[in-house]
Amino acid sequence: MIEFRSVTKTYPDGTHAVADFDLVVPPHRTTVLVGSSGSGKTTLLRMINRMVEPTSGSIEIDGEPVGQRDPVALRRSIGYVLQNGGLLPHLRVVDNVTTVLRLDGVPKARARERAHEVLDVVGLDAALAERYPSQLSGGQQQRVGVARALAADPNILLMDEPFGAVDPIVRAELQTETLRLQQELHKTVVFVTHDIDEAFLLGDQVVILEKGAQVAQIGSPSEIIEAPASDFVASFIGVERGARALHTKDTARGTVLVDANGRTQGVLVEDPS
Numbered sequence: 001m002i003e004f005r006s007v008t009k010t011y012p013d014g015t016h017a018v019a020d021f022d023l024v025v026p027p028h029r030t031t032v033l034v035g036s037s038g039s040g041k042t043t044l045l046r047m048i049n050r051m052v053e054p055t056s057g058s059i060e061i062d063g064e065p066v067g068q069r070d071p072v073a074l075r076r077s078i079g080y081v082l083q084n085g086g087l088l089p090h091l092r093v094v095d096n097v098t099t100v101l102r103l104d105g106v107p108k109a110r111a112r113e114r115a116h117e118v119l120d121v122v123g124l125d126a127a128l129a130e131r132y133p134s135q136l137s138g139g140q141q142q143r144v145g146v147a148r149a150l151a152a153d154p155n156i157l158l159m160d161e162p163f164g165a166v167d168p169i170v171r172a173e174l175q176t177e178t179l180r181l182q183q184e185l186h187k188t189v190v191f192v193t194h195d196i197d198e199a200f201l202l203g204d205q206v207v208i209l210e211k212g213a214q215v216a217q218i219g220s221p222s223e224i225i226e227a228p229a230s231d232f233v234a235s236f237i238g239v240e241r242g243a244r245a246l247h248t249k250d251t252a253r254g255t256v257l258v259d260a261n262g263r264t265q266g267v268l269v270e271d272p273s
């Protein structure tokens with residue numbers, strides 16, 4: 001479990017990025033932080049692995065304040081996936097994936113073996129291991145970024161807009177893949193995005209943020225869609241644009257539900273309860 005307690009971050013130039021933020025991130029689930037640009041999502045994420053230090057308040061992992069942990073050891077124990085993959089261009093894929101393992105003293109042969117395992121887990125062909133990042137597609141680079149984050153088998157995975165830079169089709173593929181991976185691996189995932197559809201697709205718990213990381217609403221996707229806490233939330237999730245609206249349509253075989261794009265999403269059946 002990760003817990004934020006009254007966390008505030010004011011950058012040296014006086015920007016109040018996060019003000020008095022509290023959150024419990026349950027283990028083995030995906031928590032998505034979603035909000036518009038500048039709402040403080042990245043700052044929150046980076047305070048978990050001490051890439052950013054809070055101005056006040058504390059963040060605890062399983063009851064232990066991260067402030068008391070050695071920052072380097074802490075960072076290596078937490079998987080971190082960045083938007084552009086964050087791969088080192090002069091290293092082959094396999095060496096990118098083994099970086100943390102090698103720093104942790106894992107022998108080269110064992111580290112390479114592990115790299116091949118995790119590349120397989122993220123759905124990449126072993127042949128790609130010897131390529132350089134520039135010889136991969138954007139989607140493949142992102143998968144390598146995920147493989148690298150998983151290499152040391154961390155309990156916690158931080159993902160900062162990991163699919164922001166790929167085209168919509170690849171993005172959808174990577175989202176599906178993330179759901180599949182999570183069903184298999186059960187990591188504690190904290191995922192940052194500004195895309196509410198991505199948040200609802202991937203999140204067990206969704207945290208909608210306003211400026212200064214003020215929490216507009218926390219809940220499961222169902223709870224938020226069924227009862228938006230404010231006009232801000234209703235607008236952010238697109239209720240007023242009709243994005244969440246489903247309409248009934250009668251067909252020869254019964255009533256179906258159709259989304260805002262005119263696509264049939266399901267069949268209407270009577271609730272047995």
Ligand SMILES: Nc1ncnc2c1ncn2[C@@H]1O[C@H](COP(=O)(O)OP(=O)(O)OP(=O)(O)O)[C@@H](O)[C@H]1O
Pocket residue numbers: 011012013015016017035036037038039040041042043044194
């Ligand atoms: N190193 C820094 N120095 C000063 N201000 C910063 C720094 N990093 C971020 N900020 C400011 O803090 C606020 C929150 O930034 P943050 O990157 O956490 O937001 P975000 O929600 O992740 O935004 P985005 O979606 O654009 O990445 C913004 O106003 C930003 O300009």
